[in-house]
Amino acid sequence: MPIFGHTEHQPILRLRKATRADTKLIARMHTESWAAAYRGILPDDFLDKEAPIERVAHWEKRMVELEAGEGIALIAELDAVPVGFVCLANPDASGSVLVDNLHALPGYRGTGAGSAMLDAAKAWARERGASRLHLLVLEDNRPAIGFYESRGWRFAAREYDHMGGIDLVSLVYSYELD
Structure with missing residues (x-):
């Protein structure tokens, strides 16, 4: 029972x-997520030193592409605090949307x-007439694989x-x- 008041x-x-104003925010979230998820998979030096710089450069270019109509990035906010993001590419020739990042x-x-x-x-x-979505996940990222499989995603190929x-x-x- 709640306390009165x-x-x-x-x-x-x-x-x-x-938007492009979110570029640094997305790059920071991407870097923080990689640092947690890929520790022990990718070299620490890369995660701690190279990835933060590389992700800013990547997202500066990618946000220009998205604003030109090549897809969309969405930011998830919990009580107005940014907690994640997803980037989607327009459907390809086979009618599949790439979940470029989540x-x-x-x-x-x-x-x-x-x-x-x-x-x-x-x-x-x-909304864009796609028949499927696809994404890539590192083979050693077992928590992410479990997340996707528990939501109906199926293994399709290895690269x-x-x-x-x-x-x-x-x-x-x-x-x-469907």
Whole structure:
């Protein structure tokens, strides 16, 4: 029973379209997410020193592309605090939307932000006539693989990748839209 005068606050999760003004925010969230998720997979030196610089440069270019109509980035906010982002590319020739990035900040995993971003990705893809979504996840990133599989994503292919100065395997996962 609530104490008189006290009400439970239900956090409000919202997604908003990112703009170029959000470039540094997205780069910071991307770097923080990588540092947590890829520790032990990618070299520490890369995660701590190179990735922060490289992600700013990447997102400066990517946001220009998105504003030119090549896709969209959405920022997830929990009570107006940025907690993650998703970036989507326009459907390809096969009718599939690439989930180019989906990251929730380490302290906010389990809040529903990731699921909300996936739901928004599905809706955005459907609005563009896409029949599926696809993404790449590092083979050693077991928590992310579990997250996607628990939400109906299926393994589709294996690709070789190079990141942080090392060779890696990325797994392609896809989700069929109904």
